[in-house]
Amino acid sequence: MNDHRITRRSFIKRAGAAAAVSAFPLSVVEMAFADPSQRFTFAYISDSHLQYVKGKEFVYNWDRGLIRAVAEANLLTPKPDFVMFGGDLAQLGMKEELDHGAEMLSRLKYKTHCVMGEHDYYLDLGEYWSKLFGPHHYSFDHKGVHFVVLNSILTTDEWTHKRWPTAKQRMLEMAGLDNPNGSPFMVGEKQREWLSKDLEKVSKTTPVVLFSHSPIQKLYKGWNFWTDDAELVQAMLQPFEKVTVIYGHVHQIQYNQIGNITFQSVMATAWPWPYPESYAQAKHAMPKLTVPMNRADPFFERDATGWQFIDMETGRVVMEYNLYNNTNRVVAYNPATRRPEDRAYQNPAKRIPPQNHF
Numbered sequence: 178m179n180d181h182r183i184t185r186r187s188f189i190k191r192a193g194a195a196a197a198v199s200a201f202p203l204s205v206v207e208m209a210f211a212d213p214s215q216r217f218t219f220a221y222i223s224d225s226h227l228q229y230v231k232g233k234e235f236v237y238n239w240d241r242g243l244i245r246a247v248a249e250a251n252l253l254t255p256k257p258d259f260v261m262f263g264g265d266l267a268q269l270g271m272k273e274e275l276d277h278g279a280e281m282l283s284r285l286k287y288k289t290h291c292v293m294g295e296h297d298y299y300l301d302l303g304e305y306w307s308k309l310f311g312p313h314h315y316s317f318d319h320k321g322v323h324f325v326v327l328n329s330i331l332t333t334d335e336w337t338h339k340r341w342p343t344a345k346q347r348m349l350e351m352a353g354l355d356n357p358n359g360s361p362f363m364v365g366e367k368q369r370e371w372l373s374k375d376l377e378k379v380s381k382t383t384p385v386v387l388f389s390h391s392p393i394q395k396l397y398k399g400w401n402f403w404t405d406d407a408e409l410v411q412a413m414l415q416p417f418e419k420v421t422v423i424y425g426h427v428h429q430i431q432y433n434q435i436g437n438i439t440f441q442s443v444m445a446t447a448w449p450w451p452y453p454e455s456y457a458q459a460k461h462a463m464p465k466l467t468v469p470m471n472r473a474d475p476f477f478e479r480d481a482t483g484w485q486f487i488d489m490e491t492g493r494v495v496m497e498y499n500l501y502n503n504t505n506r507v508v509a510y511n512p513a514t515r516r517p518e519d520r521a522y523q524n525p526a527k528r529i530p531p532q533n534h535f
């Protein structure tokens with residue numbers, strides 16, 4: 178959607194201002210919506226990485242990130258129809274961490290759907306998580322949109338079941354960002370078969386939104402910003418007219434368009450990952466964190482953390498990033514260019530020039 182289209186929130190602001198200043202009839206403003214019944218919003222919180230220390234103690238900063246997101250989501254007007262939690266609720270998959278996270282999420286006033294992250298999974302392969310949050314993959318329909326949740330952080334049986342002497346070691350190996358002992362993520366054959374059946378009953382004109390933890394695209398293998406069978410999943414989604422994949426895991430804003438599929442990532446509440454300095458660098462090298470980024474400061478741990486408010490505008494995702502220490506940003510599909518764009522950043526006149534770090 179372009180910049181001129183009225184959003185629900187700007188509508189509310191304008192309607193309020195109009196009523197106060199000129200008694201402008203509200204109904205005229207309401208006419209701006211083609212079909213208001215189709216439109217709804219949801220909130221997206223992700224990557225809280227709650228980390229157990231000892232006794233009743235957890236890493237304070239990670240706790241604060243999630244507490245803030247929950248509190249702000251509860252204050253939203255208009256109320257979101259539901260909340261997604263995008264995975265990595267825990268840091269090392271511990272019962273204490275998952276219980277702590279479940280208790281915090283239970284304070285949300287809305288129905289909450291959860292996505293599995295690798296930090297939730299690799300200690301007990303998602304067993305305790307399931308007790309708290311349900312199945313690892315599922316779908317649901319809401320106001321004409323088909324939503325799908327996949328567990329995209331699986332890997333080979335050999336790596337999962339045979340390589341590590343203990344479950345704890347397996348968890349630690351998968352928890353590192355640039356650990357060469359990790360293994361590329363995949364959705365796997367079983368879920369792909371399930372997805373293909375699930376999508377069979379969905380009309381090609383129904384908007385589809387798929388939630389995964391890792392990107393269902395191959396961005397950067399060295400950091401596991403990667404899903405090994407991404408192309409196979411993408412092929413199942415391509416026939417749909419409006420399809421968006423929303424993912425966490427990368428702790429930074431990313432957006433992309435592959436054929437018909439719009440990809441948008443969400444922020445973490447815990448910390449931002451920097452951008453790889455070059456996607457062509459050595460496979461397992463951690464780039465120096467001196468990064469020429471203009472979207473997050475890697476030396477400021479609260480920069481580029483936050484949560485998301487998503488407006489399903491005519492079946493497309495309009496994502497507002499609520500950044501704790503930055504100006505909010507909106508990334509939305511632009512029908513003119515047929516790709517997602519940052520409503521401010523994509524405009525060269527408004528673009529923030531690269532910052533000089535030294």
Ligand SMILES: [Fe+2]
Pocket residue numbers: 224226264265294426427428445
């Ligand atoms: Fe994460």
Ligand SMILES: [Fe+2]
Pocket residue numbers: 265294295296390425426427
């Ligand atoms: Fe992750």
